[in-house]
Amino acid sequence: MIDELIGFLKDSPGVYIQTHDFPDPDAAASAFGLRHLFRQRGLNPEIVYAGEMQTPTLLTMVERLAIPVINIKDTELDPSYPIVIVDGCKGNKNVTDLPGEEVAVIDHHLVTNPESVKFSDIRSHYGSCSTIIADYFDRLDETMPREVATALYIGLEVDTALLTRKVDADDLNAFGKLFALTDHALANRILRNHIQTQDLSFYKYAIDHLKIKDRVAFCYFPQGCNQNLMGILGDFFLALREVNFVLLCARNGSMVNVSLRSEVPEWNASLVIRKALEGIGNGGGHAEMAGGVVRDADQFQPELFFNAIEMILAEEDLRHQSIFRR
Ligand SMILES: [Mn+2]
Incomplete structure (x- = not known):
């Protein structure tokens, strides 16, 4: 796929x-x-994104590795440039539709092949999209600079929660190769410092307001909470021995963001969020971690939503005949 894609892009000015x-x-x-x-x-590539960069991990990584990222708010996009989407898919709620034509999707989420896109490389069984990119370097026999290896190493470590989540044999193969090339002093410093002082008020709020019922933990942040921090908080609560599934919701502007974490195979977070948001929003992701949005925050009732999720989980228990929750 990567050879064909590069061939296809050869004549494009950018x-x-x-x-x-x-x-x-x-x-x-x-x-x-x-x-x-x-x-x-x-080729003449530029990295663009919508939304904002939220976590200290990401900000330090971008700064220290000099990753040239451009926010679409700060640039005038040339609509004649083709677009390659990484770690996401055309049509996803969290991938803003930009003016140009999407020609390729490179992703590891549970998504269906977008038919309108010429090239797609979707490896849903991979722990990280970084693994796919590392594989391209192999296939093309291209030397990987230290900065790129360090970035991919961090990407793989973060998405697999330090190799404890959704790890494929190919992830381990990539890990070995990246490990040899990575600047570990920098990578470890970035990986260790993944929260900041201002995040602690959200930890405090969540600890004070968390509900745990039948191995499911739930918290709603009416004051709002950024999506990346919700993921980190989800992992934090998933570490509780009594919890196998975490549901966090936050009112952000006119919408409600939802973040899910699961550590049991019966409860596929991506499937659960899609069911729960049918008709009221959109969601998706992986079996172990997923997210979504409820379109109308004014209509959102946290308790009812929690109950709805509980019912879906109970249905999944029946479907998998796992009568006894772990
Ligand atoms: Mn990813």
């Missing part, structure tokens, strides 16, 4: 590499790696 909105380290790393490959092959 190409946009678009991450999903509110990018995470895996998205930024994938875009950075692909940008390097494209440049080596004589």
Whole structure:
């Protein structure tokens, strides 16, 4: 796929590499790696994104590795440039539709092949999109610079929660190769410092307001909470021995963001969120972590939503005949 894509893009004066909105380290790393490959092959790529960069991990990574990311608010996009989407898919709620034509999708989420896109490389069984990009370097026999390796290493580590979530044999293979090339002093510093002082008030609020019922933890943030922090808080509560599934919701502007974490195979977070948001919003992701939005925050009733999720989980228990919750 990557050979054909590069061949296809050869005559274009430029190409946009678009991450999903509110990018995470895996998205930024994938875009950075692909940008390097494209440049080596004589293309003129630019990394663009919508939303904002939210976490300290990401901000430090972008700064220290000099990843040239452009917010679409700060630039005039050339609509004649083709678009390659990484770590997300055309049509996803969290991938803003930009003016140009989407020609390729490179993703590891549970998505269906978008028919309107010429090239797609979707490897849903991979822990990170960074793994796919590392594989491209292999296939094209291209040397990987230290900065790119360090970025991909961080992307892989963050998306797999330090190799504890959704790890495929190919992820481990990529991990080994990236490990040898990575600047570990920098990577470890970035990986360790993944929250900041101002986040603690959200931890406090969540600890004070968390409800735990039948191995499911739930919290609603009426004051709002950024999406990336919700994911980090989800992992935090998933660490509780009594909890196998976490549901966090936050009112952000006129919408409600939803973030899910699951550590049991019966409860596929991506499937659960799609069911729960049918008719009221959109969602998707992975079996282990997923997210979505409820379109109308004024209509949102946290308790009812929690109950609806509980019912879906009970249905899934029946479907999988797992009468006893773990
Ligand atoms: Mn990812």
